Amino acid sequence: MSPVIEGLLAHRSIRRFTDRPLPPDLLDTLIRAGQAAASSSFLQGVSVIRVTDRELRSAFRDIAAGQVQVEQAAEFLVFCADLHRSSRCCEWQGRTPTEGFTEQFIIATVDTALMAQNVVVAAESEGLGICYIGAIRNDPARAAGLLALPRHVYPVFGLCLGYPDQDPEVKPRLPVDVVLKENRYDDSGDRERIAEYDRTMNDYYLSRGSNNRDATWSGQMAALLGRESRPHMRGFLRDRGFEMK
């Protein structure tokens, strides 16, 4: 197994960081590593906003339900799906850009995630820890306003980066045979596999170093899927030019 794969398998989110800043130029290198990811139709539909302003950091912590690492990490980046840049290219060539297609939304969102994951892998290879902050979508309109995002740009998630001040366990993942199927989606047998995984996760949650609780994965999923999920997202995206037509 390559050292790269060993590194990937060792990933866990870091939520407590030391004060140590990133060395000069490392952030640029990480962004370039991110940009090296594939991009659909070579759209490169991503902008990254580095948040250094203390008041902005505090506001983002507020949006993210008070998660302290948003303020404390050496770096906090907001990854944005960006169709504004390519639309401007279209206008510069005297053409009227189409807008609002669900497909364009998917392309830019996927581009953003591919790039971010490369940034994460690069960062971890340099000894940094990371934590994705999906909770900026708690109030995406405020997040977009804080960063002066134009129409056709939306904040997909935040990313905290810094040197770890904790060493949490790796969280067990679903069994491979639940996730990987051959030629057709056949989930017969998955209920038993997931029940076994629930026991693994219950042991993990009961015995890990912090935030112990008596929980299972399918119980978490029931809670998650049993409630409304950020119902404001649709209206927010429509307001920003993502019509989903």
Added chain:
Amino acid sequence: MSPVIEGLLAHRSIRRFTDRPLPPDLLDTLIRAGQAAASSSFLQGVSVIRVTDRELRSAFRDIAAGQVQVEQAAEFLVFCADLHRSSRCCEWQGRTPTEGFTEQFIIATVDTALMAQNVVVAAESEGLGICYIGAIRNDPARAAGLLALPRHVYPVFGLCLGYPDQDPEVKPRLPVDVVLKENRYDDSGDRERIAEYDRTMNDYYLSRGSNNRDATWSGQMAALLGRESRPHMRGFLRDRGFEMK
């Protein structure tokens, strides 16, 4: 710079592969490396369908506008955003899953992309080449039918994996200062930066080893954004339970 970052920066898509198969167990390892990526609310909202059946491969090549690597690569995987699995967990616990939220669509789509990019990084570290196949969204209903995908599962993209039988150049990316901003989205100056990048890309397209043409990045973007973008996606997703409410 870490060897991992050097590897990321060396990425280019591979579209011609040797006949050599993957060694036993490597695919499982790659999937585990993919699963190690972060997952929003730990949804793990991804299923991967490995397509080994020759007729299925041929059908997918057809969907993907005839791209030969879909048939010829040692492996062809279809990455699917999956809310079916977590919905079942909800039902097993006697609860009715909510469905159709745009937010859920984003979570599962992002999960899928993060996982896939880890698979890609892992694969390249083992000497494999890869090519994402977004073109399976040319006919996502047929793709879903071929793989017997249930409701609440949609095919986001395909991925070819195999040993490279070509050595294409790395494609230049946008300048970092176009993509990375500080504290606010400020694209003043980007027109000039992109014009400079267009010259870089024009040199690249004119001089690369194959498929030479007189093109620029912003010209490509104008063509891309100037036309309708897979207008069937919205209806397809609605039919599959992704209401975008």
